[in-house]
Amino acid sequence: MELNNISNNINEWFDGSGPLCDIVISSRIRLARNLAGHKFLSRCSNIEKAEILEKLKSAIMALDIGDEISYISIDKATSLNRNLLVERHLISRHHALGKGPRGVVISNRELFTAMINEEDHLRIQVLKAGCQLAYCLEQINKIDDMIEKKVRYAFSPRLGYLTACPTNLGTGIRISVMLHLPALKMTNQIEKFFNAARDMNLTVRGLYGEGTEAASDLYQLSNQVSLGVKESDIVRKFESSVIPEVVEYENAARKELLSKQPDVLDDKISRALALLQNAHLISSQEALFLLSHLRLGINMHDYMGASTPAIKKLHDLCGQGQTRQISIATINKLFMLTLPAHLQINYGKPLEPNDRDILRAKIIRSALNQETQSS
Amino acid sequence: MQCQICNKNEATIHLTEISSGTRTEMHLCENCAAEQNITVKSHIPINELLSGLLSVQPTDEEIAGPTLEHLTCPNCGFTLAQFRKEGVLGCPYDYEVFESVLQPLIEKAHDGKKSHCGKIPASTPIDAKKQMEIMSLRRQLDDAVRSEDYELAAVLRDKINQNEKQQTN
Ligand SMILES: [Zn+2]
Ligand SMILES: [Zn+2]
Numbered sequence: 001m002e003l004n005n006i007s008n009n010i011n012e013w014f015d016g017s018g019p020l021c022d023i024v025i026s027s028r029i030r031l032a033r034n035l036a037g038h039k040f041l042s043r044c045s046n047i048e049k050a051e052i053l054e055k056l057k058s059a060i061m062a063l064d065i066g067d068e069i070s071y072i073s074i075d076k077a078t079s080l081n082r083n084l085l086v087e088r089h090l091i092s093r094h095h096a097l098g099k100g101p102r103g104v105v106i107s108n109r110e111l112f113t114a115m116i117n118e119e120d121h122l123r124i125q126v127l128k129a130g131c132q133l134a135y136c137l138e139q140i141n142k143i144d145d146m147i148e149k150k151v152r153y154a155f156s157p158r159l160g161y162l163t164a165c166p167t168n169l170g171t172g173i174r175i176s177v178m179l180h181l182p183a184l185k186m187t188n189q190i191e192k193f194f195n196a197a198r199d200m201n202l203t204v205r206g207l208y209g210e211g212t213e214a215a216s217d218l219y220q221l222s223n224q225v226s227l228g229v230k231e232s233d234i235v236r237k238f239e240s241s242v243i244p245e246v247v248e249y250e251n252a253a254r255k256e257l258l259s260k261q262p263d264v265l266d267d268k269i270s271r272a273l274a275l276l277q278n279a280h281l282i283s284s285q286e287a288l289f290l291l292s293h294l295r296l297g298i299n300m301h302d303y304m305g306a307s308t309p310a311i312k313k314l315h316d317l318c319g320q321g322q323t324r325q326i327s328i329a330t331i332n333k334l335f336m337l338t339l340p341a342h343l344q345i346n347y348g349k350p351l352e353p354n355d356r357d358i359l360r361a362k363i364i365r366s367a368l369n370q371e372t373q374s375s
Numbered sequence: 376m377q378c379q380i381c382n383k384n385e386a387t388i389h390l391t392e393i394s395s396g397t398r399t400e401m402h403l404c405e406n407c408a409a410e411q412n413i414t415v416k417s418h419i420p421i422n423e424l425l426s427g428l429l430s431v432q433p434t435d436e437e438i439a440g441p442t443l444e445h446l447t448c449p450n451c452g453f454t455l456a457q458f459r460k461e462g463v464l465g466c467p468y469d470y471e472v473f474e475s476v477l478q479p480l481i482e483k484a485h486d487g488k489k490s491h492c493g494k495i496p497a498s499t500p501i502d503a504k505k506q507m508e509i510m511s512l513r514r515q516l517d518d519a520v521r522s523e524d525y526e527l528a529a530v531l532r533d534k535i536n537q538n539e540k541q542q543t544n
Contacts, residue, residue, distance in 0.1 A: 037509035154467040160491030228488025
């Protein structure tokens with residue numbers, strides 16, 4: 001896999017498709033595993049790390065998972081390439097910043113990754129667009145079974161899969177959904193969502209942006225408990241109650257905006273469009289913030305039939321049917337491709353922050369204006 | 376551990392309070408905690424868990440005694456001081472070595488759950504003793520490589536391979 005080949009498009013799981021995709025961007029399941037007969041990584045010499053890496057790499061690279069897979073060495077990668085992988089959610093920030101022999105196996109469609117020598121010897125994950133956790137669980141189980149035929153995992157009948165940190169013990173599972181919740185934020189209800197999540201033993205993390213209140217309005221909701229609960233039961237809880245509740249909550253906020261505060265909504269959408277179409281300097285944070293409002297406007301038109309003046313204007317710009325120029329995938333593409341590492345890799349060389357802001361504005365301007373002329 | 380208020384239910388909420396230099400601990404069940412208007416953040420970062428549990432000067436008989444602080448994993452040389460600093464364990468065997476300290480922490484992190492339920496590897500796991508043996512060989516191998524004794528290293532590597540092969544058969 002050449003990173004230059006993936007850096008000019010979005011991942012398949014980020015294309016805005018799948019069940020409940022107007023709110024649930026993507027589903028992800030990861031399993032944490034360690035090899036029996038080896039120390040955890042904090043106590044491993046580089047020699048032992050290299051041995052673990054070799055064992056797991058050869059085991060995984062020999063698998064047939066139905067999609068071509070490639071191995072990328074993280075210790076040998078440039079920091080720009082590492083950041084690209086972080087921006088695409090293919091490795092964690094922790095893995096990018098780690099030490100010693102380590103790497104990642106990535107499938108061509110970027111729906112499967114295996115981080116080797118992150119916090120645990122092995123962390124495999126399966127991703128999918130929209131709300132598709134049951135599918136992710138089925139896939140990751142199959143892959144886990146295949147790997148287990150080739151290596152021995154550290155496992156205790158009492159505590160389950162043994163992990164470096166006791167918080168991942170048991171099933172070693174972390175189930176996450178990426179949610180777009182702009183209306184909860186606009187109606188000042190995002191704190192309520194945080195509290196509700198906490199009461200259900202779930203963790204919320206803001207994505208793409210600093211602090212918990214992400215500029216992008218994208219939040220990752222994950223299970224916290226991994227011991228004493230079956231994998232399928234956690235998935236069922238997410239699919240049958242957690243996700244429908246959050247979706248209902250965000251939808252109620254969208255309807256409330258539409259019926260009670262259409263001017264607030266239109267102001268946000270119009271400003272976002274005007275700024276993105278005209279700005280000559282735009283920071284990553286500002287772009288994430290404004291693109292979120294365009295995504296909201298498009299989805300409110302497509303899924304709720306909203307047609308306030310600003311939403312209508314945005315919809316006309318997008319076009320429809322066969323001649324549709326701007327879709328959620330376009331917005332997501334602008335979103336991902338203007339992140340710092342993507343921007344620089346696609347440009348071909350490192351850029352100073354100010355030059356990045358100029359280039360980012362230019363890319364967004366041309367994508368959002370060109371469409372007007374051609375329609 | 377029983378709830379200190381009702382003395383009936385299992386205590387799942389453990390609070391530590393420090394005021395004017397003295398540390399008081401409370402262990403409550405969820406009902407009593409709710410009655411006391413104690414709201415508990417259910418997501419407790421690992422560092423908080425650790426400082427809550429491990430920085431306590433041992434007052435509980437079960438974790439008291441000077442032995443605990445000096446307890447070292449025979450496998451990987453891991454100590455509680457290191458766990459406190461790094462938040463991760465040294466080897467799978469540490470779960471047994473430090474069981475008395477880890478157990479309350481595990482329950483707290485996992486909503487009171489104590490034991491595994493869910494997927495089990497299809498192959499039987501390597502027994503603990505065998506794992507210890509392999510890990511000890513690996514430690515010797517590290518030393519041999521470090522002191523550039525490649526002959527010994529080769530012998531040890533063979534032994535490790537042999538041991539692992541026995542396991543997978
Ligand atoms: Zn009680
Ligand atoms: Zn140990």
